[in-house]
Structure formats: C-alpha cells, structure tokens
Amino acid sequence: MEEATISALLADEGQRLLSELRDYEQGRELALATRLRRDHPPELVSAALAQARLRQRAKAKFGEEAERMYFTPDGVEQATRASVAVYRAGRFAGLGVRRLADLCCGIGGDAIGLARAGVEVLAVDRSPVTCAVARANAGALGLADRIEVRCADVADVDVSGFDAVFVDPARRGARGRVFDPEAYSPPLSWAVEAAREARVAALKVAPGIPHEAVPEGAEAEWVSDRGDVKEAVLWFGAGDGVRATLLPDGHTLAGAGLPDPPVGPVDRYLYEPDGAVIRAHLVAEVAQRVRGTLIDPTIAYVTAPERVATPYAQAYEITDVLPFNLKRLKALLRQRAVGTVVIKKRGSAVEPEELRRRLKPEGPNSVTVFLTRVAGAPSMLLGHPAT
Incomplete structure (x- = not known):
C-alpha cells in the first residue's frame, strides 16, 4: 500500500466506492469487482476491495467503528484492541496526563482512545503510509484537532514538553514475532530511557516478557480481554510491582508479595x-x-x-x-x-x-x-x- 492509495480512497470517488462496499461479502467479491470496474478505475476498485477486507478483519478489535476507519495489513494485526486502548487512556487521564507523545503509533488505535479521554496526542511513526492511515483515522473519527500525526524516527522526537510518553515498539521481524526485548524496534532499553525522562510513561511489551526483564521501579501490568491475554505494559511514574487487569469489567489484582500456596489434594x-x-x-x-x-x-x-x-x-x-x-x-x-x-x-x-x-x-x-x-x-x- 502507498500513500497515494490512501489519498485516492479519501477522495470523493474512493469514498463512494467504500460506501458501496459497506456490506461487502467475500463470497461475492468477483462479481462485485467486475461490476464496479465498469464505472471506476481498476486500481481504485482493487484498493477499495482490499480496504473492505481489512475493515471486516478489524471489526474483531474495533467493532462497527472499523467501517469508518482505514487500515494496513500490518496495522490490523498489530493495532491495540479498542477496549484495551480505552482502558489505558483512562489510566493515563487518571494520572493527570493532558499531553502525550505516542511513539510508534501505528494506525492510531491508542491515539484514538487517548484523544477521546481528553488527552492531546502527538502520534509518531516512521512509515509514511502508516502515518497517512493514522491521520485518516483521526479525521474519520472527528479527532483531528486532538491528534497531530508526525512522520519521523521516534529517536529524533523531543518529548520534553509532554506530560507522558507511550511507546509501542514493533515486535515482529521478517521471520515473525520477536521475543528478545532488545530486538524490538526500537529496543526496550531505548524505550525505558525515553520513559524515565517523562513524568508518566507506559511501554507496551510482549505478554511473555520474563519478570526478571522488568526494569527497576516499573510496574508490570498484564491485561486480558474476555479471558484472552492481550498484552503487557511497563508503567513508570504509576507505582511498582505487578498487577493483572481483566477487561471488559476492569477488575485489577495487584501483587501482595505472597509466598507460593501449599499443595493439597483436589477438592470439590x-x-x-x-x-x-x-x-x-x-x-x-x-x-x-x-x-x-x-x-x-x-x-x-x-x-x-x-x-x-x-x-x-x-x-x-x-x-x-x-x-x-x-x-x-x-x-x-x-x-x-x-x-x-x-x-x-x-x-x-x-x-x-x-x-x-x-x-x-x-x-x-x-x-x-x-x-x-x-x-x-x-x-x-x-x-x-x-x-
């Protein structure tokens, strides 16, 4: 996908095509594509159909709102689920955060939740296509006045004027998932350094991160949604220790430093x-x-x-x-x-x-x-x- 593709979809003809594909059904794709190509450029039809497929996939994370949003294949896979983004945004807001730098923002899933919680967001990503999609999502959801999207290397961004930093490093490489935190992009050590410069910060990491890899002074929070573990987050400026948070109800269990329980026979x-x-x-x-x-x-x-x-x-x-x-x-x-x-x-x-x-x-x-x-x-x- 290219920036020009997003621009074409945002133009009037692209919008009409996407509107026609709102009730897209994959089984009817060939006949639908043939009909649409009679009245629209083939490349625009292909782009609209690809976007319709991505929107169908994205409903698992964004619900019906996915019909108004824009995605890349990697963006659908890696974006934060809306329920998790809303929870995290609420936690940031509860800590008094009003301006936040969202580094490695992807298609803007977290930025959307933060903006809706009243936080002013600078969303940064180094991919021009990803930034174009994040910008389109902010506009489509009426949040363009609260989300500034900037295409840059996160290492070059001055975050000193922000209340908080959120970093979501890429955890996939050419061979799939990356498990070594130092192989993230950017590496965890860089993200921790950036986090320590802010009053409040959160770093999204893989749920399988070893407890011994949790930096000193950070709180490690594991989040599940309807029983499925979605992510782990390292919080700075919000306490320490460990906690488990269960969505959608938001129940949180904090560690009390208890010893291992005894072992006994299976009871009722x-x-x-x-x-x-x-x-x-x-x-x-x-x-x-x-x-x-x-x-x-x-x-x-x-x-x-x-x-x-x-x-x-x-x-x-x-x-x-x-x-x-x-x-x-x-x-x-x-x-x-x-x-x-x-x-x-x-x-x-x-x-x-x-x-x-x-x-x-x-x-x-x-x-x-x-x-x-x-x-x-x-x-x-x-x-x-x-x-």
Whole structure:
C-alpha cells in the first residue's frame, strides 16, 4: 500500500466506492469487482476491495467503528484492541496526563482512545503510509484537532514538553514475532530511557516478557480481554510491582508479595485463574481469596472445598479425579452419554484435538475434562462450570 492509495480512497470517488462496499461479502467479491470496474478505475476498485477486507478483519478489535476507519495489513494485526486502548487512556487521564507523545503509533488505535479521554496526542511513526492511515483515522473519527500525526524516527522526537510518553515498539521481524526485548524496534532499553525522562510513561511489551526483564521501579501490568491475554505494559511514574487487569469489567489484582500456596489434594472446586493473573504470577493471591491450595507445585490450578466468587478465576465443580487413562475416560463418557467435551490442558503432553478425535463422544450431556498433573502424576479431572 502507498500513500497515494490512501489519498485516492479519501477522495470523493474512493469514498463512494467504500460506501458501496459497506456490506461487502467475500463470497461475492468477483462479481462485485467486475461490476464496479465498469464505472471506476481498476486500481481504485482493487484498493477499495482490499480496504473492505481489512475493515471486516478489524471489526474483531474495533467493532462497527472499523467501517469508518482505514487500515494496513500490518496495522490490523498489530493495532491495540479498542477496549484495551480505552482502558489505558483512562489510566493515563487518571494520572493527570493532558499531553502525550505516542511513539510508534501505528494506525492510531491508542491515539484514538487517548484523544477521546481528553488527552492531546502527538502520534509518531516512521512509515509514511502508516502515518497517512493514522491521520485518516483521526479525521474519520472527528479527532483531528486532538491528534497531530508526525512522520519521523521516534529517536529524533523531543518529548520534553509532554506530560507522558507511550511507546509501542514493533515486535515482529521478517521471520515473525520477536521475543528478545532488545530486538524490538526500537529496543526496550531505548524505550525505558525515553520513559524515565517523562513524568508518566507506559511501554507496551510482549505478554511473555520474563519478570526478571522488568526494569527497576516499573510496574508490570498484564491485561486480558474476555479471558484472552492481550498484552503487557511497563508503567513508570504509576507505582511498582505487578498487577493483572481483566477487561471488559476492569477488575485489577495487584501483587501482595505472597509466598507460593501449599499443595493439597483436589477438592470439590477447581479454580482456573485468568491468563493475565498467571502471567503476572498472582496465582497465590487467587488462592488466598478462595482459601485454596495448588493441585501441584508447578501447575496454576487452585482447589478449594467451597465456591468463592472471584472475577480472577473460573470455578469448576469437580466430579471425578482419576489417573490419566484413555480407555477409562472413553468408558465414562459413554456411560454418562456425553457428547460435548471441553478439554483443557496444563502440564500435559496430550493434544486436546487428538484426544477429542479418539474419544468420539456421543450423547446429550456435556463435561469439562482437565488434563493435568496432580502431585506430579498425570491425571484427568472431570467436572463442569460452577454456577
């Protein structure tokens, strides 16, 4: 994609084409393209169709608002989900931030959330195409007066006049995801240096960042949305320690420095902590809340005799605790007329899809099967979500 493509889509003819493609269906693309090319330049039709496909993909992150926005293929993949951007913008605003430099802004997902929270944003990216898209999004959403888009190397931007800095380094290279923080673009060490110059700063990092890589004085926050871990953020000027935040409700669990929970036998209830809680190493805090123990010292499942409501873990009522045995499991499911099996694994080499294929479940009933270890032994736990 080129800057000229974005300009063409923003012009009157491009806008009419995009309007016609608002209800785009991929299965009808060939016939639709043939019809549109009778009245419009072929290259503009191709660009509009590509944008329509990207908008369909982007709905998972931006909802219906994606129909008004503009995207690049990498932008759809790497943009912050709207719910996460809104949460982070609210946190910045709550810390008194009024002017912020958004470095490596991408297509502007975070800048949009910040502007809507009342923050004046300088959005910086080194890609001219990406900047053109970010600028188009600010205009399409009525935020052009609060978002200035600048095409530059982030290392050349003077951030001294801003209340806060947000850095979202590129974590993908030619071979895919980059796991070494120093291989980010820009490297984490540069981002940390930039963060320390601001009153408040946040650096977006991969959720798998090792805890030992968290800089001194920073708070590490892991964020999940509807149970899926989306990102980790290093905050400066907002405290220290670790926390897990669960969206869309915004529940936040802060670390209390608790020791590892004791290990005990599987009791009536099994608690599966949210992925953000596990990444933040806060399973002990969940165990304390439900008055439970671990089923194994290396497995993030908590067990307890009572059902205790907590937003930080899903509770299951356990009916069977058995050594792992495929024949026995098949017999149990057949005996109980189970046709729907939800398979979860933690600490097991068994692949759920392969197990499901071999089980061939039939019947009107359902069950959740946990493939895990109990006190070091390969085990299978059967149960159902607690209500």
